[in-house]
Amino acid sequence: MIKLIPRVENSTLMVLLSPLLALTLTALSAYLIFIFVLVDIPVSSVFFTLFVEPLIDSYYFSELLVKAAPLMIIGLGLSIGFRAGIWNIGAEGQYVMGGIAGSAVGLYFYNVEALWLLPLMTIAGILGGMFYAGIAAFLRIKYQVNEILVTLMLTYVAVLFLSAMLQGPLRNPSGFNFPESRIFHDSAMLPIIWEGTRLHIGLIVAIILSFVAWFGIKKHMFGMQIKISGSAPRAAKFAGFDDNKTVWYSLLISGGLAGLAGLFEAAGPAGQLTPGLPQFYGFTAIIVAFLARLHPVGVLFSALLIALSYVGGENVQIEYNLPSSITQIFQGMLLFYFLACDILIKYKVILFKT
Amino acid sequence: MKYQLEISNILEVSNITKSYGDLKANDNVSLSIKDSSIHALLGENGAGKSTLVKIIYGSLTPDSGEMKWANNKYSPKSPFQARENGIAMVFQHFSLFESLTVEDNIILGLDGVGLNENFSEQIIKYSKQYGLDINPQQVVGDLSVGARQRVEIIRCLMQNPKLLIMDEPTSVLTPQEVADLFITLKKLAADGCAILYISHKLEEVREICSEATILRGGKLVQSCIPQEHSQKELAEMMIGKKLTELARTNINVGETIFSIDNLSRKSDDIYGVNLKNIALKMSKGSIVGIAGVAGNGQDELMELLIGEIPSPKAILNFNGQDIGLLNSHERRQLSMFFVPEERLGHGAVPDMSLDENMLLSRPDSTEMTSHDVIDWEKVAVHSKTVIDTFDVQTPSSRMLAKSLSGGNLQKFMVGRELIQNPELLIVAQPTWGVDAGSANNIHQALIELADKGSAILIISQDLDEILSLCEQIHVLSEGQLSDAVDMKSEGLEKISQLMVGGKV
Numbered sequence: 001m002i003k004l005i006p007r008v009e010n011s012t013l014m015v016l017l018s019p020l021l022a023l024t025l026t027a028l029s030a031y032l033i034f035i036f037v038l039v040d041i042p043v044s045s046v047f048f049t050l051f052v053e054p055l056i057d058s059y060y061f062s063e064l065l066v067k068a069a070p071l072m073i074i075g076l077g078l079s080i081g082f083r084a085g086i087w088n089i090g091a092e093g094q095y096v097m098g099g100i101a102g103s104a105v106g107l108y109f110y111n112v113e114a115l116w117l118l119p120l121m122t123i124a125g126i127l128g129g130m131f132y133a134g135i136a137a138f139l140r141i142k143y144q145v146n147e148i149l150v151t152l153m154l155t156y157v158a159v160l161f162l163s164a165m166l167q168g169p170l171r172n173p174s175g176f177n178f179p180e181s182r183i184f185h186d187s188a189m190l191p192i193i194w195e196g197t198r199l200h201i202g203l204i205v206a207i208i209l210s211f212v213a214w215f216g217i218k219k220h221m222f223g224m225q226i227k228i229s230g231s232a233p234r235a236a237k238f239a240g241f242d243d244n245k246t247v248w249y250s251l252l253i254s255g256g257l258a259g260l261a262g263l264f265e266a267a268g269p270a271g272q273l274t275p276g277l278p279q280f281y282g283f284t285a286i287i288v289a290f291l292a293r294l295h296p297v298g299v300l301f302s303a304l305l306i307a308l309s310y311v312g313g314e315n316v317q318i319e320y321n322l323p324s325s326i327t328q329i330f331q332g333m334l335l336f337y338f339l340a341c342d343i344l345i346k347y348k349v350i351l352f353k354t
Numbered sequence: 355m356k357y358q359l360e361i362s363n364i365l366e367v368s369n370i371t372k373s374y375g376d377l378k379a380n381d382n383v384s385l386s387i388k389d390s391s392i393h394a395l396l397g398e399n400g401a402g403k404s405t406l407v408k409i410i411y412g413s414l415t416p417d418s419g420e421m422k423w424a425n426n427k428y429s430p431k432s433p434f435q436a437r438e439n440g441i442a443m444v445f446q447h448f449s450l451f452e453s454l455t456v457e458d459n460i461i462l463g464l465d466g467v468g469l470n471e472n473f474s475e476q477i478i479k480y481s482k483q484y485g486l487d488i489n490p491q492q493v494v495g496d497l498s499v500g501a502r503q504r505v506e507i508i509r510c511l512m513q514n515p516k517l518l519i520m521d522e523p524t525s526v527l528t529p530q531e532v533a534d535l536f537i538t539l540k541k542l543a544a545d546g547c548a549i550l551y552i553s554h555k556l557e558e559v560r561e562i563c564s565e566a567t568i569l570r571g572g573k574l575v576q577s578c579i580p581q582e583h584s585q586k587e588l589a590e591m592m593i594g595k596k597l598t599e600l601a602r603t604n605i606n607v608g609e610t611i612f613s614i615d616n617l618s619r620k621s622d623d624i625y626g627v628n629l630k631n632i633a634l635k636m637s638k639g640s641i642v643g644i645a646g647v648a649g650n651g652q653d654e655l656m657e658l659l660i661g662e663i664p665s666p667k668a669i670l671n672f673n674g675q676d677i678g679l680l681n682s683h684e685r686r687q688l689s690m691f692f693v694p695e696e697r698l699g700h701g702a703v704p705d706m707s708l709d710e711n712m713l714l715s716r717p718d719s720t721e722m723t724s725h726d727v728i729d730w731e732k733v734a735v736h737s738k739t740v741i742d743t744f745d746v747q748t749p750s751s752r753m754l755a756k757s758l759s760g761g762n763l764q765k766f767m768v769g770r771e772l773i774q775n776p777e778l779l780i781v782a783q784p785t786w787g788v789d790a791g792s793a794n795n796i797h798q799a800l801i802e803l804a805d806k807g808s809a810i811l812i813i814s815q816d817l818d819e820i821l822s823l824c825e826q827i828h829v830l831s832e833g834q835l836s837d838a839v840d841m842k843s844e845g846l847e848k849i850s851q852l853m854v855g856g857k858v
Contacts, residue, residue: 221726224713232703237662238694239714240683 004347011345018341019291023305025337027051030330041320049319050312050326060311062197066269068307070095070261070281072206075288075299076213077257083217083294085230086250088136090151091258092282093158094129098259099266100158100165101128103273106188106266107170107181117187121263129259130252132158137251141244147251155282163275170273181273190268200268202261206300209257213296226250258282287335306331362425364389364516364548365410370419372405379405380416381572387517387565392539392549394559394580396592397569398789399761403552406569407519410550411443412436424516442510443519448502452495456505459494463509480511484538498854499647500531507538511547518542519550524558528647529817529850536562554592554790555818556585570594593791600797600822604805607825608638611809612690612778613671619658627651629658632835634828636778636809641800643824644813644835647853651833652695652782652813659780659811660692661685672778686717691776693768695783695813697760701767704756708748708766711755712737715770736773744769745795760787768796772803779803782813797823817849831855 030050034043054060074091081088088094102125109117132154139145166179175182190200217223229236229246236243261281266273288306292298313327363386372380380402387393397403408414410421412430421428423439430436433443450459457474474490481488486504494502503523510518520539524532539549539562553559559566560580568575568591575591589597617632629651636642646652657663658670665678677685682692692715694701702711712733716722722733737751744765748758755763768784784800785793800823804810813830814820820827829836829852836852839845 219728219730221713221723221728224710224728227706227710228703228714231705232699234662234696234700235703235714238660238682238692238700239716240661240681240686242681 001352003350003352004343005350007346007348014341014345015293018345019302019338022291022334022337022341026330026333029333029337033329038320046316046320046322049315050330051308053315054308054311059197060315062194062199064304064307064311065194065203066198066200067310068303069200069202069206069268070265071285071288071303071306072300073202073209073261073264074254074258074282074285075292075303076206076209076296077254078285079289079292079294079296079299080213080217080226081250081254082289083230084226084246084250085233086247086254087148088133088151088251088254089148089286090133090136090153090155090158090282091254091285092278092280093151093155094132094255094258095262095265095282096155096158096162096278097132097262098125098129098256099262099273099277100162100170101125101131101259102263103181103184103266104165104170106184107273109188110182110185113185113187115187117185118190118267121188121267122260125259125263126256127259129262130256132259133251133255134248137248140251141247147247151251159278162273162277166273166275172272179275183272184267188267189271190264198269200264202264202268205260205264206303210296210300217296222249258285284331287331290335291338305334309334362389363387363422364424365428365550366422367406367410368420368422370406370409370416370421372409372414372416378572380409382419383569383572383574384419385567385574385577387548387550390543390546390548391565392543392551392563394563394566395550395552395569396554396556396559396566396588398554398592398791399787400571400759400789401569401592402572403569404521405572407443407521407550407552410436411441411519437513437515440514440516441519442513442515442517444503444506444510444521444523446521446523446525448506450494450502450505452493454494455490456488456492456494456497457490459505460490460509460512464512476512477508480508484511484541485534486538499526500528500534503527503535511542515547517548517550519552521552522554523551524553524555526647526815528853529846530854531850532558556580556588556592557818559588560585568592589790593789595791597791597794598798600794600801602801602805604639605825606639606807608807610635611638611673612636612811615669615671617658617665617669619654619663619665621654627654627833629654629833632833634811634835636811636826638777638809639804639807640826641804641810641812641824642826642828643820644811644828644830645817645820645849645853646813646815646830648815650831652815652830654833655830656692656694656780656782656813660694683716686715686774689717689774689777691715691771691774691779693771693779693781693784695786697763697767698756702755702763705754707754708741708746708751708758709733709737711766712740712770715774717774720774739773740766740769743773744799745792761789761792764788765792765796768799772799775806776803776808778809778811780811780813783815784812785816785819793819821846829853 031043034046038046054064074095078088078091102121105121105124136147136150139150140147163179170181172180172182190202193199193201193204225241225246228239229241229243233243266277284306288299288302291302309327309330313330316322316326317324366386368384370380370383383406395403409416412433412435457477460477477490486508488501488504488508523535527535543549551563563580565577566580567577570592580588586597614632614634617629619629621628627650658665661680661682667678668676670678672688672690698704713722720736722729722736734751741748741751746766747762764787771779785796800810812820812824826838828838829849831852832855839848
């Protein structure tokens with residue numbers, strides 16, 4: 001039989017190494033899978049396309065950063081909420097609602113050329129996400145409804161709401177009835193920071209936000225409040241923190257950031273509102289947050305790693321005709337190995353005879 | 355041999371050693387218990403009492419050393435074998451099924467031996483013989499803690515033991531119940547059942563035990579006759595250092611600083627206690643005690659006093675200000691401080707460092723935060739002060755709270771509030787789980803604080819603690835707080851009456 005016994009002390013070295021270890025194990029497992037699955041294609045070249053090409057080819061690398069930006073922004077918000085023990089699983093829904101709200105503002109001022117338009121859309125996007133996550137906060141505080149279920153189920157509502165909007169008020173009047181909005185005007189588009197690519201200012205915003213979040217968590221009582229509420233609710237009351245406020249903060253921040261990411265996606269790479277807005281970023285960001293151990297700066301790196309799996313996965317799909325689910329397999333294995341490593345850091349395995 | 359020249363030993367334990375890794379829980383410990391005697395096993399937490407008892411009761415096997423039971427070699431492999439030999443044990447935490455009757459519980463504990471139809475008569479027989487008042491048909495869930503202990507004792511007696519081990523039996527009892535228990539124990543000893551009495555309450559040990567074995571840090575300090583030593587000497591043997599005498603130097607009771615006016619609250623928890631019409635007045639410079647058995651509303655009262663639950667208007671008054679609606683942080687700003695009973699998860703966050711835990715209690719006067727921005731250097735200075743002043747054993751203030759022993763964490767928590775020089779300190783179970791030496795230090799610090807003119811409210815189950823520190827004593831029972839007990843005219847008897855709800 002196997003038994004897990006808590007370790008007296010956790011090794012700091014292993015805590016730092018475990019993401020790398022998880023990555024190595026993922027690569028090894030992927031290698032084994034490829035050996036069995038691939039016919040006529042050398043495993044090494046698939047590996048090259050999957051892991052190396054996105055890093056050395058400038059176009060792929062820019063695409064990697066484009067994908068990493070929303071993951072960073074959403075992952076940051078989630079990591080704050082998760083520290084407080086508030087499980088916002090529906091960032092995808094808040095992302096969609098933020099995208100709709102911000103785009104609606106952009107489309108309303110379709111012919112207006114002005115500097116204030118983009119900031120206004122950004123605010124609308126954040127508010128859209130906040131409002132959507134706020135529903136879960138309200139229900140949890142007022143009626144003790146579990147926020148996991150509410151946020152998750154509202155995601156499906158958001159996706160349907162998006163298609164309703166695109167077939168109704170936000171549809172392009174001269175778009176041959178395709179369920180898509182007009183293409184945004186230049187003032188409503190995010191500035192590009194790398195000429196000739198789709199890389200937009202969202203990446204810089206994400207990096208700034210991550211340092212703001214780091215300060216808030218490390219140096220401000222706000223961070224103490226969410227950490228204490230998450231790990232010892234009674235101690236939070238003893239310290240004088242209002243637990244309802246913790247719920248509001250956690251959901252509004254994670255929802256607002258998800259909304260911001262949604263608007264950035266619409267006003268950035270997409271340039272219009274389409275049914276393809278939801279790209280699973282809201283769910284993938286959960287992996288991003290956990291791989292970073294909920295550390296706001298760590299989120300930047302884990303988002304890059306996950307973005308690599310997106311771009312690499314797409315490339316092998318195109319080049320070798322492999323199924324697109326390779327990306328998900330890769331992400332799933334990564335999270336699995338990471339959690340397994342964490343368990344082994346905290347516990348030691350004892351074998352005993354019954 | 356037809357008759358014995360001297361009283362023989364029922365149990366002899368020689369040179370027992372038991373290690374856990376590097377830690378020697380028992381290091382060459384010996385002890386002999388005479389027939390029909392009450393023998394005390396004294397020691398602080400971690401002195402090795404439990405390990406030794408578990409070895410005697412067969413739930414642990416020693417690394418070396420041997421035992422003799424009635425002059426025969428004795429090495430039990432399990433508690434079952436110990437019981438077969440005639441050793442019974444009453445644990446500190448009872449193992450009774452609350453939904454079953456007393457009789458069913460006793461039957462279940464008997465390993466199937468000695469069952470017959472007249473079982474409840476037999477229970478009543480023991481109950482009468484030893485003054486263990488019990489009704490076999492009652493459901494255990496309805497019984498008081500004292501009555502449950504009587505059930506446990508009767509269950510042991512059904513096995514006709516030659517040695518009864520009792521682990522801290524009085525920690526949950528009212529003074530009256532303690533007195534009753536002692537009568538029972540003396541009768542049992544007179545009838546030929548030796549008793550191994552584990553305790554750290556020295557007064558009790560001196561009252562009923564004819565011999566005492568003192569352990570410290572896993573080693574035998576000495577075996578002695580407790581009546582030949584003063585309580586202070588015994589305590590010093592137990593902790594291995596000198597104790598300071600507790601005495602108020604300056605009882606200068608001033609004007610009222612804190613009052614509770616007719617506080618009632620229905621508990622949110624169905625198993626909680628409803629507080630009824632609680633009224634209390636405290637003066638500057640006074641130490642007020644609230645005695646009572648756990649689960650009579652202490653937790654609920656503490657939540658309201660800390661401010662975790664707001665109180666209606668015009669009920670809690672501190673220095674002329676209505677504080678009912680203030681949260682705990684706002685109350686601390688006014689110089690009210692609190693030490694809750696529960697350490698991990700309430701007074702401290704287990705998975706955070708001591709530094710971080712300092713911030714649970716952070717009035718602006720400490721300058722640990724300004725506009726909610728944390729100054730970690732200041733925090734470290736304060737936590738170092740607490741650690742040094744209150745002798746908290748820890749390698750650094752970066753250690754996680756959960757890595758400290760209970761007693762050390764308690765010192766940290768009490769110290770954290772004491773360095774703020776509170777005008778009012780409300781503390782639940784200040785020395786719960788703390789060794790005698792540290793308890794002495796904490797008591798000394800509380801007294802010094804009161805001598806300087808602060809008011810202190812102590813909510814404790816430890817009656818000795820309350821009696822030795824407090825000038826004004828109330829009793830909390832079933833959510834009701836008694837008036838102050840006049841110790842000169844009414845005294846202990848009144849307190850124990852109140853502790854069981856006024857019905858004795």
